Amino acid sequence: MNLFVEGFAWILDPANWSGPGSIPERLGQHLAVSATVLLIAMVIALPVGALIGHTGRGREAAVMVSGGLRALPTLGVLTLFGLWIGIGLTAPILALVILAIPPLLAGAYAGFESVDRRTVDAARAMGMRELQIVGGVELPLGLPILVGGIRSASVQIIATATLAAYLADEGLGRYIFQGLKTRDYAEMLGGSILVIALALVVDGCFALVQRIVVPAGVRATRTRELRSRPARSRAATG
Amino acid sequence: MIEFRGVSKQYPDGTVAVEGVDIVIEPHTTTVLVGSSGSGKTTLLRMINRMVDPTGGQVLIDGTDVATVDPVRLRRGIGYVMQNSGLLPHRTVVDNVATVPVLTGVSRKQARARALELLDTVGLERSLADKYPSQLSGGQQQRVGVARGLAVDPNILLMDEPFGAVDPIVRSELQQELLRLQGELGKTVVFVTHDIDEAFLLGDQIVIMQQGGRISQAASPAEILAAPADAFVADFVGAERGKRSLHLTEVDGRTVVVDGDGRPAGVLAP
Amino acid sequence: MTWLWSNLDEVGELMLVHLALSVPAVILSLVFSIPLGWTAHRYAWSRGVLLSIAALLYAIPSLALFVSLPPLTGFGLRSPMNLVIALTIYGVAVMVRTAADAFDSVSREVRQSATALGYSASGRFWGVELPLAGPVLLSGLRVVIVSTVSLATVGAVIGVPSLGSLFTDGFQRGIQAEIVTGIVATILLALVLDLVAVLLGRLLLPWTRTPSGRRASQERAMETTERVAGAA
Numbered sequence: 001m002n003l004f005v006e007g008f009a010w011i012l013d014p015a016n017w018s019g020p021g022s023i024p025e026r027l028g029q030h031l032a033v034s035a036t037v038l039l040i041a042m043v044i045a046l047p048v049g050a051l052i053g054h055t056g057r058g059r060e061a062a063v064m065v066s067g068g069l070r071a072l073p074t075l076g077v078l079t080l081f082g083l084w085i086g087i088g089l090t091a092p093i094l095a096l097v098i099l100a101i102p103p104l105l106a107g108a109y110a111g112f113e114s115v116d117r118r119t120v121d122a123a124r125a126m127g128m129r130e131l132q133i134v135g136g137v138e139l140p141l142g143l144p145i146l147v148g149g150i151r152s153a154s155v156q157i158i159a160t161a162t163l164a165a166y167l168a169d170e171g172l173g174r175y176i177f178q179g180l181k182t183r184d185y186a187e188m189l190g191g192s193i194l195v196i197a198l199a200l201v202v203d204g205c206f207a208l209v210q211r212i213v214v215p216a217g218v219r220a221t222r223t224r225e226l227r228s229r230p231a232r233s234r235a236a237t238g
Numbered sequence: 239m240i241e242f243r244g245v246s247k248q249y250p251d252g253t254v255a256v257e258g259v260d261i262v263i264e265p266h267t268t269t270v271l272v273g274s275s276g277s278g279k280t281t282l283l284r285m286i287n288r289m290v291d292p293t294g295g296q297v298l299i300d301g302t303d304v305a306t307v308d309p310v311r312l313r314r315g316i317g318y319v320m321q322n323s324g325l326l327p328h329r330t331v332v333d334n335v336a337t338v339p340v341l342t343g344v345s346r347k348q349a350r351a352r353a354l355e356l357l358d359t360v361g362l363e364r365s366l367a368d369k370y371p372s373q374l375s376g377g378q379q380q381r382v383g384v385a386r387g388l389a390v391d392p393n394i395l396l397m398d399e400p401f402g403a404v405d406p407i408v409r410s411e412l413q414q415e416l417l418r419l420q421g422e423l424g425k426t427v428v429f430v431t432h433d434i435d436e437a438f439l440l441g442d443q444i445v446i447m448q449q450g451g452r453i454s455q456a457a458s459p460a461e462i463l464a465a466p467a468d469a470f471v472a473d474f475v476g477a478e479r480g481k482r483s484l485h486l487t488e489v490d491g492r493t494v495v496v497d498g499d500g501r502p503a504g505v506l507a508p
Numbered sequence: 509m510t511w512l513w514s515n516l517d518e519v520g521e522l523m524l525v526h527l528a529l530s531v532p533a534v535i536l537s538l539v540f541s542i543p544l545g546w547t548a549h550r551y552a553w554s555r556g557v558l559l560s561i562a563a564l565l566y567a568i569p570s571l572a573l574f575v576s577l578p579p580l581t582g583f584g585l586r587s588p589m590n591l592v593i594a595l596t597i598y599g600v601a602v603m604v605r606t607a608a609d610a611f612d613s614v615s616r617e618v619r620q621s622a623t624a625l626g627y628s629a630s631g632r633f634w635g636v637e638l639p640l641a642g643p644v645l646l647s648g649l650r651v652v653i654v655s656t657v658s659l660a661t662v663g664a665v666i667g668v669p670s671l672g673s674l675f676t677d678g679f680q681r682g683i684q685a686e687i688v689t690g691i692v693a694t695i696l697l698a699l700v701l702d703l704v705a706v707l708l709g710r711l712l713l714p715w716t717r718t719p720s721g722r723r724a725s726q727e728r729a730m731e732t733t734e735r736v737a738g739a740a
């Protein structure tokens with residue numbers, strides 16, 4: 001237990017709060033890398049997921065791709081990219097983007113297809129264009145699930161960015177690898193505590209956002225709606 | 239006027255939903271498409287606003303083939319009311335009613351003002367305007383659905399089993415309300431139901447559909463009762479069961495109407 | 509390929525080591541998540557608490573957890589026990605929600621008719637609820653298998669040998685074939701364990717073998733898999 005005390009002491013040590021490799025610098029790097037990766041992965045995955053959820057086509061393929069990508073060992077992908085591209089930030093960023101796509105894709109299509117097909121049918125019958133249906137009906141109603149996907153992706157990115165310090169001089173993970181090398185357990189533990197705190201704060205923020213984006217009209221019936229996922233079926237023809 | 243000319247619909251998998259249908263729907267009348275599930279009645283209805291495109295024949299509105307009209311523009315000019323109201327759960331009642339006017343470029347303020355008037359029209363308290371659909375009863379939701387269908391003051395109102403999901407008492411209320419509205423507004427209403435009593439109550443013209451999407455008979459309620467086209471129609475309207483064959487008997491000097499089973503149905507007005 | 513042939517023994521040995529790390533973690537995850545999931549299912553108030561804790565644990569980056577555990581457990585940083593505990597924590601975090609859903613999936617009618625037949629509470633659990641929750645539990649277990657096998661490789665960076673050692677070694681010595689071998693071997697191992705789980709499921713849950721039952725459980729599995737993202 002007193003190891004944790006040392007860990008916290010390391011975090012509080014003023015020497016670690018300035019100069020090259022200081023906590024603010026590493027924290028900034030960690031956040032910058034994670035945000036970059038999240039942005040790139042979202043640009044790729046969200047439109048595709050929205051399209052799949054809206055049309056119902058390509059769902060099987062998406063499930064397979066995201067399932068397959070999930071089985072990939074993170075460290076293997078990181079080291080392979082590191083070997084191909086070399087030491088630096090490009091390799092980890094690329095690897096992280098690939099690993100962040102499955103939860104984003106799943107969140108996007110699950111969100112869009114969770115919207116009751118009868119509601120979508122009614123919107124179309126009223127004369128909404130497809131883009132208006134996507135933006136005005138499916139997006140607001142599917143947003144909580146979509147944000148859930150972004151939430152798990154971001155948590156995963158932060159975790160993997162820690163590991164990425166194995167091949168790049170980047171982020172809070174550096175403390176862990178540095179401490180490992182110099183047998184400085186306090187530094188390893190301090191770094192770990194910081195990473196955990198960061199992950200939990202980000203996770204908490206997204207959890208909050210997830211709550212906020214539930215449309216007011218849905219909030220009253222939310223538990224009921226989440227329990228019984230509406231099935232996708234062709235609109236009834238009498 | 240809405241006209242179906244030799245309309246058919248066959249899905250890619252080979253199922254025939256509608257076959258060789260000809261119907262003429264006069265303006266300012268209510269036509270009820272009635273049949274059991276799988277008779278293609280909803281498919282026919284949805285052809286009018288191009289939610290479904292026929293694979294054969296034409297659907298014309300005032301002489302124009304709807305296939306030549308942009309579906310989105312077409313739909314914005316036609317009211318549509320469906321079962322379970324199809325309201326957008328994340329928008330308030332007033333915003334739901336104002337949806338289509340806002341889509342067509344009416345200012346939000348004007349659209350909302352008109353939506354409030356429509357709530358009066360369909361018999362809803364204005365205090366419900368800022369509620370969400372999930373906070374309303376089933377009957378209230380259906381009324382909002384009707385108000386939304388009327389929002390752009392369309393000539394044509396399509397109603398797809400609009401009262402199918404509410405309990406009998408509320409249904410009868412809504413039916414009376416629709417009759418009242420139709421008396422005031424005189425829309426061209428096309429109404430789908432599987433309930434023959436509802437059809438007789440609401441329809442000026444009744445189109446009885448049978449399995450495979452063919453018309454058995456299209457006529458006024460009186461004509462159908464007087465001369466059912468075939469055994470299917472006779473059975474469907476219940477002519478065989480005695481429910482519709484009424485007799486007159488004298489009781490205490492007044493003329494009482496009784497049905498085939500001898501149950502009194504009413505008193506003949508002097 | 510030549511690298512693989514000349515190092516076949518080593519790869520085989522690492523595979524066994526990897527199995528020894530992941531199989532106990534998977535089994536422990538199942539064992540712990542069943543009572544926790546049942547509690548969440550049975551007592552509404554505990555559901556939020558348990559699922560929140562699970563989500564919290566799940567959000568902890570793996571490397572940081574590996575480093576933080578030894579002072580709490582007393583095992584060394586490079587001890588396999590340390591890794592097994594960490595993997596179990598993630599497994600439970602992933603599995604609790606599925607387990608709760610699994611018990612939710614047992615229909616009320618079935619449960620009431622079991623009570624009416626005269627089952628005791630514990631008899632009903634072992635004889636009715638647990639078997640009927642089986643298909644959904646299995647789908648959750650399959651997710652845990654894939655994520656555990658994949659996560660176990662991370663231990664290599666702190667010096668716990670596994671198939672992940674092929675990644676660190678291959679990276680340091682610049683042998684691409686070694687890393688690729690490691691990736692393929694990890695996925696293969698996950699697939700084999702997944703297959704074992706499916707076969708065990710067929711053996712233990714024979715009623716799901718009917719076409720309709722299989723379809724239903726597959727759909728559930730898909731749903732669950734969607735909800736649970738892979739851990740890093």
